[in-house]
Amino acid sequence: MTIEAHRKTTIMDIAAKANVSPSTVSRVLRGSAEVAEAKRTAVMQAVTELQYRPNIFAQSLASGQSMTIGVLTQNFGSPFYDGILHGILLGLEKTEYWPLFADGRWHPEIELNAFHLLLDRRVDGLIVIGGQLAEETLRTVAQRTPLIVVARRIAALPDNSLYLNNFAGGYNATRYLLDMGHRDIVHITAPNVNPIAIDDIEQRYQGYQQAILDAGLQLDPRLVVEGNLQQQSGVLAVEMLLSRGRPFSAIFTANDQMAFGARLALYRRGIRVPEDVSLVGFDDEAFAPYMVPPLTTMRQPAAEMGQTAAKAVLDLLNKKKPNLPLFEANLVVRESVTRH
Amino acid sequence: MTIEAHRKTTIMDIAAKANVSPSTVSRVLRGSAEVAEAKRTAVMQAVTELQYRPNIFAQSLASGQSMTIGVLTQNFGSPFYDGILHGILLGLEKTEYWPLFADGRWHPEIELNAFHLLLDRRVDGLIVIGGQLAEETLRTVAQRTPLIVVARRIAALPDNSLYLNNFAGGYNATRYLLDMGHRDIVHITAPNVNPIAIDDIEQRYQGYQQAILDAGLQLDPRLVVEGNLQQQSGVLAVEMLLSRGRPFSAIFTANDQMAFGARLALYRRGIRVPEDVSLVGFDDEAFAPYMVPPLTTMRQPAAEMGQTAAKAVLDLLNKKKPNLPLFEANLVVRESVTRH
DNA sequence: AATTATTCTGAAAACGCTTTCAGAAATTCT
DNA sequence: AGAATTTCTGAAAGCGTTTTCAGAATAATT
Structure with missing residues (x-):
């Protein structure tokens, strides 16, 4: 019913029904000017009775605004x-x-x-x-x-x-791991394909570096791997990491999706989380709380x-x-x- | 640049520039009628030169179509x-x-x-x-x-x-579990709050029942639990189930999200998947392949x-x-x- | 060459609303 | 009570296209 009217009724119809001019109808409808109370209610009535719905195109064309x-x-x-x-x-x-x-x-x-x-x-x-x-x-x-x-x-x-503030985000994630006693922390980042778009990821990486440095530790390139932000790249990254033979006790990934991938790779290798290696992600996606074990991560508001x-x-x-x-x-x- | 023109140029401008009437411009632009080759190209030129972009509102108002x-x-x-x-x-x-x-x-x-x-x-x-x-x-x-x-x-x-075909989906999921030798299969469904909207879930449930019956087994109400399709309800469902004390070896959830929740609950109780209980979901959500272990599920195209x-x-x-x-x-x- | 069909093309009328302009009505002020 | 304001209100002019209508050009027939 409510829908029925869509096609036809125009402002003229309701003007006729309410015994006013179209201009007045427009005025009451958009409240663009004062209108005598009697006419206003007459218009409103006609509007509901006729199930009037303004034509957006006409409105926008005339007003220059699309709302x-x-x-x-x-x-x-x-x-x-x-x-x-x-x-x-x-x-x-x-x-x-x-x-x-x-x-x-x-x-x-x-x-x-x-x-x-x-x-x-x-x-x-x-x-x-x-x-x-x-x-x-x-x-x-x-x-x-x-x-x-x-x-x-x-x-x-x-x-x-x-x-x-992605820098701070990366810094704090790393810092947390540091505070928990970890020293060999890997970071899974993503290459800067598009200098602008992936700037966020780069910032997180820099935060990671700064935190390591601030803790008086050395940056070790063997501890950073590149993925592409997709889950699958997280598993690849861990494989790569393992093949390097450089020991580590924690992983900080630039986003949750890669953390999920990493977690799966670890599972396949029989490496326990968090007993053998700790994991922190970034984003707090909907699944993060349901990863096994639930993922510690940086939440973006x-x-x-x-x-x-x-x-x-x-x-x-x-x-x-x-x-x-x-x-x-x-x-x-x-x-x-x-x-x- | 390309954007620059948005505000002003109208069909009149390009008509003037191309030395034709607005009608003709419209015709070439929307190909609604044959136009002499010479004029057509003149119009096209004017269009690109003036970076013309038609006003959608005027178009829709006049044509009655919004495209x-x-x-x-x-x-x-x-x-x-x-x-x-x-x-x-x-x-x-x-x-x-x-x-x-x-x-x-x-x-x-x-x-x-x-x-x-x-x-x-x-x-x-x-x-x-x-x-x-x-x-x-x-x-x-x-x-x-x-x-x-x-x-x-x-x-x-x-x-x-x-x-x-949700019925077949539910049937096949259950059937698979049956084929794998399971006999005590629980199903986590969702109540039919809105008779229409959740019909899908109801169908899956019916498929489950039919499969059980077809296998010559008995339906056991203690094996079905209700959630609300959210992850969290999956964990609650498992808790409930465990408290009932009715043994089971497999769980089929009406959707993946509840499967994720169930999996987490199992993890917390130290119940292994799939060694202790098998799990199959429904939907094949993006995270399913990354659950630990990767989730067997029914894929919706x-x-x-x-x-x-x-x-x-x-x-x-x-x-x-x-x-x-x-x-x-x-x-x-x-x-x-x-x-x- | 004169007709008759075919193609093209411009003028003008919509499309349904907003808004300016100016006059009418209602108020307020002297 | 009459003038000066202030409020309301309708007519009409857009807004930028599309599309019908009919006339102009051009091409095809006889």
């Missing part, structure tokens, strides 16, 4: 990204704006395409999560459209990007970041300077680390 | 749903249509809201993934808008719903289902009767089951 915020993500399925989306949804909930999602699939071409789709749909604001769009492109767009980039640091747009991002575009929309704090990752201790 | 397919999901973050989304993206890739996503968050209110949002945006077609929308509502909409419901069986809309759904709405759009096969779940054998 939508474009959200470009890289992978709907990733827990971390999902957390951010969730936050954005929350941040937009009480506003007039609706999110319009597009998925770049971590594919530069698809991403660019999706980016244009959003722009073509005349979104009033844009939130880009991670991704590999050229800084240049982002800068150009930012000049005309309120834009916030989440989970990626754009040097040229300090006031439009929102990210995590994904939802909070999403919500902050939403508020920030809204600020930009209202010409206010947004408040963009540097987010911190928190250690969540579970059972994959033991004292050494 | 979008609405996709209503329940949770961007779920691997299974993500698989379907991926398939939809694939199915739409080479077409003129773009997907418009909305997330119902498994929340009836939010879902209904999102549903209306999509309708208000005048999507040309609609794909609803799971969810709890009333059948009545869906039926009404289906009368006017091409609609496909995925991963949920709508009795009243046999030609618009696309789902998995999510991407294929998504792609089929996309093709189906497109068919509906073209007044063709869509082909909606019944999908089957396949057993993927890993390491969580052993012969008994």
Whole structure:
């Protein structure tokens, strides 16, 4: 029923029914001007009686606004990204704006395409999560459209990007292992394929190095391995590590997915976690608490970041300077680390 | 650069530049009629030179089509749903249509809201993934808008719903355990809160029962426990089970998430998998291959289902009767089951 | 060469709403 | 009570395309 009306009823119909002009209907509907109480209620009545639903295209065409915020993500399925989306949804909930999602699939071409789709749909604001769009492109767009980039640091747009202190995250994860008595700590990182996109991972790596150094220890290249952030690369990394013969008592992986892979590889080799080697991840994905044993990891405040991002575009929309704090990752201790 | 032009250039500008009427520009742009070669190229040139991008709102308003397919999901973050989304993206890739996503968050209110949002945006077609929308509502909409419901069986809309043979899935999972020599097989299911939405789970349960019966065994209510599909409920289910004291050698869970929870509970109790109890899940989520030990589970062809759904709405759009096969779940054998 | 078909093309009318402009109505002030 | 304000309200002009209609060009027939 409620749906029935979709096709036909226009503002003219309800104007006729309420005995006012279309202009007045528009005014009461969007509250753009005072309207006599009697007419207002007449209009409201007609609206509900006729199940009127404004035509968004006409609205946007006439007003020049789409009342939508474009959200470009890289992978709907990733827990971390999902957390951010969730936050954005929350941040937009009480506003007039609706999110319009597009998925770049971590594919530069698809991403660019999706980016244009959003722009073509005349979104009033844009939130880009991670991704590999050229800084240049982002800068150009930012000049005309309120834009916030989440989970990626754009040097040229300090006031439009929102990210995590990955250095501190890496530092603290390592530091925790150090505090637990570990000395031979391996780090599984990921190569800097795209200098910008994977900057986060690089930062975590640097944090790891600094922590080792601060503890008065030596950096040992034989203790660091590269993966590609996928689970499978975690198992490969451990294989590689084992073949090097360099002893170690703990592993810190740049993300949880690789930690899961590493854990599996260890299991296959009959190496116990945490008795033989301790493990800490990064992200606190949904599965982390259900790994066997539950994974100790660095938690990213994904939802909070999403919500902050939403508020920030809204600020930009209202010409206010947004408040963009540097987010911190928190250690969540579970059972994959033991004292050494 | 490419973006620069967004704001201003209209079809009039390019008409002027190419020395033709706006009508002609429209014609070449959308190929709706033959246009002399000379003018066509002139138009194309103007278009690229002026970086013209049509105004989607004007287009849709005038044509009555939005060239979008609405996709209503329940949770961007779920691997299974993500698989379907991926398939939809694939199915739409080479077409003129773009997907418009909305997330119902498994929340009836939010879902209904999102549903209306999509309708208000005048999507040309609609794909609803799971969810709890009333059948009545869906039926009404289906009368006017091409609609496909995925991963949920709508009795009243046999030609618009696309789902998995959950009964066979449950049957085969159980059958596999039986074939491996197990006799005391527990099943962790989920209560039928919403008679429609969780029908899938109910079907799996029935498949389990039938398999047991077909093997000439007795159904034992002490062997079935209810969870709520979340990981945590898997651990609770196992606790409950253990407290009942009824011995068992294998567990079949209605979904992978509960299997992960169950596995953790077993670990805490020092019960080995698969040596002491075998475990099989349902869904084949991304984490399944990395559980310790890797989880044997029933794989749902999510991407294929998504792609089929996309093709189906497109068919509906073209007044063709869509082909909606019944999908089957396949057993993927890993390491969580052993012969008994 | 005169007709008749075919192709092309521009003018103009939608599409459904917002918003400016100016006049009407209701208030307030002298 | 009349003038000066302030509030309301309708007419009409967009917003940027698509599409119908009919006339102009061009090509095909006789």
